[in-house]
Amino acid sequence: MSQTSSHDSLFTAWLEDYRGIIVKVTRSFAHSPADAAELEQELQLQLWISLKSYGGEAKPSTWIYRVCLNTALTWRRSMARREKHLDPTADVALVAAESVSPADRAGEREMLEKLYAAIQALPDFDRALVLLSLDELPYREIAEITGLTENHVGVALTRARKRLAALLKGVTDEL
Amino acid sequence: MNFNDYESVWKRQDLPVGAGANLSALKETFETKRRKSAATLLARDLLEGLAGVLVSGVFAYVWWHIGREGWPMVFAIALVLGVSGFFARERLRVHRTRLGAEAPLLAKVEADIAELRHQRRLLLNVWSWYLLPLAAAIAIVCFTLARILMIQAPPGFFTALREHPAALLWIVLYFVVVVPLCFWGVWAMNRRAVRKQLDPRIAELEKLHADLLSTD
Numbered sequence: 001m002s003q004t005s006s007h008d009s010l011f012t013a014w015l016e017d018y019r020g021i022i023v024k025v026t027r028s029f030a031h032s033p034a035d036a037a038e039l040e041q042e043l044q045l046q047l048w049i050s051l052k053s054y055g056g057e058a059k060p061s062t063w064i065y066r067v068c069l070n071t072a073l074t075w076r077r078s079m080a081r082r083e084k085h086l087d088p089t090a091d092v093a094l095v096a097a098e099s100v101s102p103a104d105r106a107g108e109r110e111m112l113e114k115l116y117a118a119i120q121a122l123p124d125f126d127r128a129l130v131l132l133s134l135d136e137l138p139y140r141e142i143a144e145i146t147g148l149t150e151n152h153v154g155v156a157l158t159r160a161r162k163r164l165a166a167l168l169k170g171v172t173d174e175l
Numbered sequence: 176m177n178f179n180d181y182e183s184v185w186k187r188q189d190l191p192v193g194a195g196a197n198l199s200a201l202k203e204t205f206e207t208k209r210r211k212s213a214a215t216l217l218a219r220d221l222l223e224g225l226a227g228v229l230v231s232g233v234f235a236y237v238w239w240h241i242g243r244e245g246w247p248m249v250f251a252i253a254l255v256l257g258v259s260g261f262f263a264r265e266r267l268r269v270h271r272t273r274l275g276a277e278a279p280l281l282a283k284v285e286a287d288i289a290e291l292r293h294q295r296r297l298l299l300n301v302w303s304w305y306l307l308p309l310a311a312a313i314a315i316v317c318f319t320l321a322r323i324l325m326i327q328a329p330p331g332f333f334t335a336l337r338e339h340p341a342a343l344l345w346i347v348l349y350f351v352v353v354v355p356l357c358f359w360g361v362w363a364m365n366r367r368a369v370r371k372q373l374d375p376r377i378a379e380l381e382k383l384h385a386d387l388l389s390t391d
Contacts, residue, residue, distance in 0.1 A: 008198060020190040044201055045208075050277045063277055070276040070283050077379055111184045125386040128280065134185045147279030148387065155390050165178050 011048050018064050021135075022047075025065075028119045028131050029072040039075055046071040058144060065137075065145045069128045076124060118167035126160035133157055220266065227259030234316060244326065247319045251312040258308050265297070281387050288380045295373045298365040306358050317350065 015022075022043050030036035050067045058066075119127055132142045139150045139157075146153065231252045238248035274286040297304070324332070336343055 012198060023190050041201075041204065045205055046276045048201055048205065050275055053275055053277060066279060067276045069280060070278065073280070073284075073383070074276075077376070080379075081375075108184050108187065111181060112188050115181045115185060123386050124383055125280070134182060145279060146387070147281030147283075152388070152390070156387075159389075161178075168178065168181060 007051060010054075011051055014047070014051075014060055014064065015044070018061060021061065021064050021068055024131060024135070025068040025072050027116050028127055029076055031120065035079065039072060042075055043068050043071050059141070061137075062141055062144050065132065069131075069145065073124055073128070114168065118164055121167050122160065122163055125156075126163055129153075129157050129160045130164050133161065220262075223262040224259050227255050227262075231255045231259075234312075237316070237320075241319075241323050241327075244323055245319055247315050251315040251319075254308040254312040254315075258305055261304055281384075284380055284384050284387065288377060288384060291373055291377045291380065295369055295377065298369050298373065301362060301365045306362060310354075310358060313350075313354065 022040060025043060026036050026040045030039045047064060047067050050063075054060075054063055119130055122130060128146070129142070132145060137145075139153045142148075142153045142157070143150045148156065234248050234252045234255065238245040238252075269290070272286070272290070274283050276283070278286070
């Protein structure tokens with residue numbers, strides 16, 4: 001098998017297995033469906049490019065999270081430069097709801113929208129941490145992704161979750 | 176409704192299944208971006224590198240034309256090629272030290288900050304590695320040509336110059352006003368780029384870095 005086709009097939013296999021990571025990162029960082037489409041394409045593109053340097057030194061999920069979060073953080077900064085007056089909660093419900101549940105799970109869908117809205121209102125790094133924590137990654141893997149020590153991950157995560165809980169409380173109070 | 180409810184909803188969220196990416200479309204996008212980026216880089220390299228080589232070529236031609244007396248031109252050529260070489264070295268350095276998107280978040284942010292600070296230093300000191308060598312090269316060429324003119328001026332040249340003092344005035348004005356104005360423009364543009372582009376980006380990244388390392 002040529003190098004190109006093995007690269008392509010590994011990429012396709014990764015997308016089959018880990019597309020959820022890309023979708024969750026997209027929903028957490030993009031504010032509108034148009035932005036989400038742009039970011040998702042950028043994440044896939046960066047993943048495809050970075051795959052060439054993947055040598056099995058990290059778990060695929062760790063690698064994918066690193067690429068996606070680095071790309072999303074960079075994308076967010078360039079977006080903020082392009083649109084100085086970005087409304088942090090604009091269209092978030094639309095992004096979250098777009099491919100979510102059927103009508104009989106409307107309550108859950110609404111909660112998920114609120115959760116994504118709260119995640120989007122967090123500072124960039126907290127957003128990344130909360131995402132990793134909600135996906136139940138162990139501290140060791142979060143440390144590998146972020147480059148922090150495990151102890152530091154614990155501290156930062158506690159702070160991020162407190163912020164998220166406060167934001168959700170505010171959201172819940174509005175319900 | 177408590178936090179655990181949200182966590183349960185998170186776990187149960189519907190996520191699209193399947194690859195969801197059109198590989199050929201993705202490759203096409205990548206190729207388009209790569210071609211565009213390669214064209215931009217080529218244009219920049221040509222502008223920075225070849226411009227220096229071309230100017231050096233012109234200086235070498237002038238030197239060859241005026242003969243042995245034009246020997247100081249070698250310093251002007253060396254200075255211009257030195258500036259081009261500096262650009263090339265910078266390009267290689269960026270290529271060598273750039274971290275990919277697969278790096279840990281902290282390392283990537285730190286590398287990006289270091290790179291932006293390096294660029295900031297370069298732009299703020301543009302006079303030392305760009306403007307000063309070019310000004311020195313121009314001065315060397317001018318003095319060499321003036322000296323040659325004094326020795327080898329065609330008969331009647333200075334008489335003609337005395338009869339048309341406006342021509343002399345324009346030449347003096349060009350070197351005393353236009354050239355320094357262009358140099359000032361380059362310097363001011365670089366200062367503005369630091370203020371408007373680099374400083375805000377460094378501040379953003381430093382804030383992210385501080386968030387990463389904060390224990391509050």
